[in-house]
């Protein structure tokens with residue numbers, strides 16, 4: 141079939157072809173991971189020059205929609221920065237252990253907090269950081285030994301990470317990322333045209349020698365998750381902090397970004413590689429997992445230049461994070477029993493996580509989950525495991541979007557898993573692996 145017709149791509153100029161191809165990606169005619177038509181084939185079909193099609197593909201590459209070129213072809217990236225029309229991941233009726241959300245039962249009721257927000261709407265020209273929230277933020281971060289001299293408030297952990305990356309890096313710059321790591325970060329890095337340098341990790345975070353190697357390979361920045369690492373649950377301990385700090389001290393120009401997305405419900409203490417003498421750093425602490433993702437709010441601590449750049453750029457676009465949300469978070473943080481409630485939530489998540497890791501262990505399966513909402517289980521085949529689990533009524537997540545070079549695995553979110561469900565989900569997973577083991581050799 142004519143390739144242009146097949147994908148619904150038309151146009152005579154590079155911008156028109158790029159726009160139609162983008163629409164084909166959005167509408168699923170060019171699916172994530174799919175090959176774009178060869179440059180010459182499409183040029184022939186449209187009756188335009190190969191140079192025009194190549195220019196269109198370059199535009200798509202700069203937009204972070206496609207990657208690769210030359211003999212191996214140009215492919216749609218696995219998670220293009222577009223809201224795609226995709227079928228739901230969770231099959232109807234399946235128990236959802238895939239989504240990665242906090243347990244709604246542990247999230248506070250926002251109505252009381254919102255009732256305490258200021259009556260009249262705020263106006264332009266107010267403070268970007270509500271003083272009451274800033275005071276609480278500084279106290280909380282300083283308690284965790286995170287320097288709080290320069291602070292900003294941003295729209296969630298990912299907004300903070302993106303803003304810090306934009307403040308310091310340009311397309312083509314190399315950046316060290318955890319492998320496996322949060323798909324959101326890997327996708328963002330791709331969408332910004334940054335070149336990911338994968339660093340393997342164990343249960344205590346990235347390995348120091350691997351970080352050193354990534355920096356030697358040219359990484360100008362590193363994004364690390366100090367606890368509740370998604371997907372493996374890794375969390376720093378004191379020893380790892382010392383070792384990683386020593387690496388970063390040898391390379392003071394490397395920008396450090398810490399994504400503390402789970403904060404107080406991670407289940408392990410707050411530890412950080414940041415310190416006041418470090419030239420370029422940021423720690424982003426979100427309230428998404430502890431108070432609710434819809435609050436879209438995170439604290440951002442960093443060196444003075446980084447924070448000034450983030451706030452300066454924010455002022456030109458979004459302006460500030462709504463004072464309604466800031467006041468709600470301040471109000472929730474000053475509620476009498478809040479510390480107790482967050483501690484209980486963290487303990488409840490920890491019980492669920494440990495129960496699943498131990499149950500899988502009893503089936504002879506290795507599982508990782510030192511902190512956070514997820515358990516990561518290495519498997520031989522992701523697709524077969526996911527399908528087997530779906531057939532047994534459990535929706536879990538394939539490891540692929542989280543991996544660059546690391547081996548296959550699946551992710552189970554434990555945040556809403558009940559202790560009663562644990563043995564059933566563990567034996568269902570064990571069965572998917574046994575079934576594979578018994579498949580006769582071809």
Ligand SMILES: Cc1ncc(COP(=O)(O)O)c(C=O)c1O
Pocket residue numbers: 240295296297298299322324365369370399401426427428433437438
């Ligand atoms: C590692 C990591 N970072 C960031 C986020 C998103 O956080 P936020 O809602 O604060 O942007 C998630 C969400 O699960 C995550 O797992």
